Amino acid sequence: MLLQFLYIIIGVAMVLWGADRLTEGASALARRMHVPEIVIGLTIVAAGTSAPELFVSLMSALKGTPDMAVGNVVGSNIFNALLIVGCAAMVAPMVIAPSTVKKDMPFAVGASILLLGAILIGHDVSRLDGLVLLAGFVLFMTYTFRVALKKDANDEPEAAATPVNVWLSLLYVAVGLGCLVFGSNLFVGAASSVARQLDVSEGVIGLTIVAGGTSLPELATSVVAARKGQSAIAIGNVIGSNVFNVLLILGLTATVSPMAVQGITVVDLSVMFLSVLMVWGFAYTKYTVARWEGALLTLVFAGYMGWLLYNL
16 A cells, blocks of 8 residues: 555656656747747646646546546646635735636636536536537637737747757657656556555545646646736636646547546536636636635635545
């Protein structure tokens, strides 16, 4: 058992380190090719923070543990909306742009509704559901790119990019991908073994240990951003990650390997949906998530974790 927990820690460390190297290398290559900074942020950086969830969910589905794959995404979105926004808001009240509240957050709510409907109606995430989710992701990215590039066109020209070593960047990309694949494989195998030994469902493991581990990049990014007064980055990171998790990660995973889901309950799905609604509702009040609202989100998260532990 101790060895399996060691494997979990090593797996998480490899996934997080690999995602960081992959993002760094890909960003350097993109700048070398003179890709606009805003496009790098919307694609490489956003995908980089979601890479742990993607590889862990994909490996889980391919290894025949779909509950862990879905639990990872559901749990990560709960972590993002309740714990990460809660902690970031307690560090510093989060001021949110009206455009984010009115245009970006509805995508996160819509993604949650799509996943909720797919599981409650069919008790699975079929290949057709996966394709619908991927179509939603394409729509989200198309809209985001149009808005971002329109803003970028009005900005001042970027300074000349610092020369980068192409081969070193390619090495970072290759090593990052390798760590993501190997680390997520080790992580899922160890977490599944722990679940079987403790007689805990793989869904619960996915909602807690796996989701918590893969949400570390978002937690670190958002809390640091809030501490620096960059609340737009903090809330944007959470909203973007939630949309990526459902539309891209589950969409791609279900398209590759359709997933029958039994271990994720109505309560889990409801908490995921209500957590996004809470953040959206708080954001509408003066376009700010206040410290007391952050504390309330954190308290709800603690209550949900307590409920999970009580029902083990």
